[in-house]
Amino acid sequence: MTSATADRIGIPDTSGTDHTPRRRSKLVLRNTLLGWSFILPNFIGFAIITLIPVVTLFYVALTDFNIFGKGEFIGLENFPKLFADPLFQRSVVNTFYYAVMHVPLTIVVSLGLALLLNTKLRGIAFFRTAAFFPYITSIVAIALVWNLLFSPDYGPINEFLRFIGIQNPPGWLTSQEWAMPSIVIISTWRDMGYYMILFLAGLQTVPRELYEAARVDGTNAWQRFWNVTLPGIRPTMFLVTVLLTIASFKIFDLIIVLSPGGTAAPNQATVVLSQFIYQKGFIESKFGYASAAAVVLFAICLGATVIQFYINKKRSA
């Protein structure tokens, strides 16, 4: 096929012959089928494992099912009860508190790491791997080690703080005010490697000539970063922000293993939405009620993502 012919595909043909509409629709149909056959395997998995349960979720949220699926349709009754539930309100507040702290901190740390490791030093692969290790560590090991590190009386962190003169170091995971910040710190430590990789990929797409041109113009490092690097990695920044925000709203495993008082009951300082859903659904067997909370979580993630897409669209215009 010549490029002239290729250019005409999809464009209305005004040469006026009878054959064109049938040939065009056949081509369109063939392209569509081709496209579907490529994505069908993945889509089937997605549909069965994700899409259908999510659609079912909206139905279950309108019932009072228990964990064995026994119950009846009650319409929207779950939602007013949910919004009046003090534990739910607490979960939403804590979830936003966590997200607002975690997202900027992780972006700064992983971008910093990526900038630092974006060189061609020998052995740089070792450092990049080392930064990624926390992400693949077992969550139980993380909980054990960080509990020891953060131990208020015997942990090294407080020892160091006392050494440099801070008389009353915080109680970290055992104190109500510092429990959530501690979890944010641990979470950032865990996630920085993963997002660092994404940023590294993004940094390597910024053309080198731009930096050289900037140097020639007499900019310093900070100006180069602000005016060349940041705009250059905007698509990556957008991706990282969206992923990070959704992951922050859905945080569960770290909260469960690190919350003060353990998993016996949700702790007011650290209970988040997904823990609330787990508690109501699996411990108290109120599946319908938990599904209603899950719908709210879905709406929050969706809302945040739509806002971010909108902002990104405005910026790229």
Place this chain on the structure above:
Amino acid sequence: MNRKFAAAGGLAIVATLSLAACSGGTSETADPGASAAPVTLTLSGWSLETTPEFQTLADGFEKETGNKVELVEYDPAEYNTLLTADLGAGAAPDIITQKEVKYVSTLVAGGQLLDVSDIEIPDSVSGAKSYEVDGTQYGTPYRQDSWVLFYNKDLFDAAGVDYPDGSWTWDDYDEAAKALTTADHYGTYEHRWQSTTQGFASAQEDGDIFSGDFEYFADSYERRLAREAEGDQIDFATSSANSPTYQGEFGKQHAAMLPMGSWYVATLISQQKSGEADTFNWGFAPIPQVDDSTTSEPVTFGDPTGFGINAAIDPAKTAAAKAFLEYAMSDDAASTLAGIGITPANTSDVVSDAFFSVEGVPTDDLSKFAWSTHDTKPENPTSDETAAVQTILGTMHTEILMKSKSVEQAIADAEAAFKAL
């Protein structure tokens, strides 16, 4: 190259998924043929290595009736969640051990348990009421634990403190804890569970967790906070961070006293035998009371452990399953259980003698009294709302002991949360 890789990868994934779908669940080898042929039942249990009661019952049942019982092990901390997942998948065992009474109503509401009202429950068996929902019996108890006070006689001698004599009040307990605390060990160790404080309060103050009035917990919590402040027991925050086990704290002599359920007798004996725990003289006494009016029949709390039958059981096996439940309550089975240090639900004299003839069990009069004479109130009264209320109380427990709220504030918030249920 890429297409081949994708195709191979796709095939591998399909193969793995189908394997995963085929595996899992328990394998039941039900014997076909006449009903007289031996039947194999499956039974859910936990920590099979350190909890020999399941195997003991299975062996005894097989000897008596020829029917085999296969054990299926579950993780003890997540027992109910895992069991629920199996029930939902239709892959749960025939006989379901009820580890916690608070899940009985959930299982019954989900239609997962068979009606066992036709099984005869002997008079000497206590705790059957916990398995009754709406007048129908859905399970039978085989074990009835009560909470007692374990104490380390050697550490008491070293500190020159008199042993508990069965008439202790909570004031005596506080004083002893103070006197027993040294630089090497605490006077007492109270575990992180909410039951360690709330169980006694509910039982001894005649509190009803379904009334929505939780004021009666205040005194127990104030006492506990005072003991922690004095350093007589490890504080809750440190305990949560370091996760010590109660078996380790008492067994390794980090604390001189331990309020705990009577199931710990069997564990301590076996750990002292295996060397996991130190060798020292110990006994158990009735739990401290509010005042001496209840000394003759100390009030404590505890819940039974029992068996229920999976509603989806193969009908050919139902008779054998019911026979197992009956066996577990019989004098024979109870004596065998007592012989390994378990406190059975059946506490007739035969059983009591069997318990105290076990090597390692303290045979002093006070221990005998504490074991056999008590007014045990259920920790988890059976109801639809038990799980939800216990969650609210669990949150209150953590808030008070983490000192994030004052006792009054935490109680008030718990009462508000109860109203919102």
